Amino acid sequence: MTANTERDAFGRLPEELRIKIIKLSPDPLSLRNLAHASPAMGRVLDRYALEIVEVVLDVTVPVQTRRLMGAVLKALFSRFPASLSEAQKVAKTDSTVATDEMRSSGLDRAAAAVRSLLATAENVHAWSHACLEHLVRKSMELRPSTLIEKGPGRTSREQFENAESRKDYLPQYTGPPSWVEEQRMIKSFWRLQFFLELQGASNKGRLGTCWPRQEVEALSKSSPDGFYDMFNFEREQTLTACDFFGAVTSGAITLVAAVHDNAYRLPTIRWIEGAVPRCSCAEPPSFERNKDNFFQGPENLDANQMSYHFQRFMSNCDQYEDAGPVLLAFPFQPWRKYGFAIWDGKRMADLGMRDPKGKSFLRNRMKYSFRWFSILTEEDLRDLP
Numbered sequence: 001m002t003a004n005t006e007r008d009a010f011g012r013l014p015e016e017l018r019i020k021i022i023k024l025s026p027d028p029l030s031l032r033n034l035a036h037a038s039p040a041m042g043r044v045l046d047r048y049a050l051e052i053v054e055v056v057l058d059v060t061v062p063v064q065t066r067r068l069m070g071a072v073l074k075a076l077f078s079r080f081p082a083s084l085s086e087a088q089k090v091a092k093t094d095s096t097v098a099t100d101e102m103r104s105s106g107l108d109r110a111a112a113a114v115r116s117l118l119a120t121a122e123n124v125h126a127w128s129h130a131c132l133e134h135l136v137r138k139s140m141e142l143r144p145s146t147l148i149e150k151g152p153g154r155t156s157r158e159q160f161e162n163a164e165s166r167k168d169y170l171p172q173y174t175g176p177p178s179w180v181e182e183q184r185m186i187k188s189f190w191r192l193q194f195f196l197e198l199q200g201a202s203n204k205g206r207l208g209t210c211w212p213r214q215e216v217e218a219l220s221k222s223s224p225d226g227f228y229d230m231f232n233f234e235r236e237q238t239l240t241a242c243d244f245f246g247a248v249t250s251g252a253i254t255l256v257a258a259v260h261d262n263a264y265r266l267p268t269i270r271w272i273e274g275a276v277p278r279c280s281c282a283e284p285p286s287f288e289r290n291k292d293n294f295f296q297g298p299e300n301l302d303a304n305q306m307s308y309h310f311q312r313f314m315s316n317c318d319q320y321e322d323a324g325p326v327l328l329a330f331p332f333q334p335w336r337k338y339g340f341a342i343w344d345g346k347r348m349a350d351l352g353m354r355d356p357k358g359k360s361f362l363r364n365r366m367k368y369s370f371r372w373f374s375i376l377t378e379e380d381l382r383d384l385p
């Protein structure tokens with residue numbers, strides 16, 4: 001007993017203080033690590049599991065991700081959204097992490113569910129970092145061209161295809177993912193996680209009691225990007241996660257390996273030796289009013305993402321009064337594989353894909369539309385309308 005207490009300094013503190021300390025965990029991962037590293041803290045977590053996880057998530061996790069995590073936690077208590085449409089809106093509907101029913105279900109069950117949620121959070125976080133690492137590497141391979149003069153042609157596409165240009169821009173490394181980039185990725189992987197869990201529950205017949213049969217069928221035919229009630233830019237972010245997930249599980253990406261233990265959740269991810277990135281989680285930044293030129297502040301997390309906005313703008317002729325239509329009716333898809341649905345303005349500027357000066361992502365839009373166009377591969381162009 002004495003030896004244990006000596007090794008676990010937290011064991012010498014009164015329980016009230018331990019509860020206060022564990023509730024100050026800066027994120028779900030630290031909470032899990034603290035409970036692992038110190039048996040005394042682990043006991044506190046097990047005893048007050050729901051209360052502690054609720055406080056930590058409320059303070060440290062952005063709202064939509066928190067709701068998705070809450071939905072995964074509820075699923076661990078076999079509580080699912082009451083209908084398909086409720087499930088589709090789960091990230092956008094106000095909810096608490098724990099319910100009274102969960103609180104009255106017994107300490108052991110709550111402790112096991114919270115431990116399982118935290119293990120899932122660690123895996124979702126690992127998937128997010130692996131995907132970001134892959135996208136950063138991929139985007140650094142880009143070799144965009146600079147427009148010198150548009151060429152002859154009837155359409156903008158022809159003018160761009162025949163343009164005189166120079167391959168003179170080398171992407172600059174921005175550094176590890178910013179807070180908003182990481183949080184976009186984490187949210188996308190939680191969408192994937194909850195969707196898989198829901199499909200798993202459905203397959204085991206656990207939704208059948210409350211959902212009509214056609215809703216259960218609709219779920220089984222859905223994909224994560226088509227399932228949720230979300231904006232198109234959010235769909236592109238979800239697809240970025242889905243693309244990576246598909247490429248890892250099919251073996252097309254070998255940066256990491258996925259260990260499948262259950263088809264209805266994200267597989268456990270493991271870094272291949274030599275590929276392990278530095279662990280660097282960004283803190284949420286704060287900016288003076290109107291100084292967030294690159295849209296990196298927390299208020300941009302759930303807002304329209306600027307690269308998506310730029311792509312819509314250059315693909316929509318109505319919006320080009322002075323410059324004329326630029327890239328007609330191209331979908332976002334070919335740019336998704338470089339992480340453009342996730343990146344903030346700083347990384348886009350360093351990649352040479354937006355003007356580095358000023359807040360407007362439309363500054364010098366002709367020049368940057370051409371840069372975007374110049375990185376399309378032959379394959380991309382062949383598949384485009």
Ligand SMILES: [Zn+2]
Nearest residue numbers: 182280281282
């Ligand atoms: Zn991180």
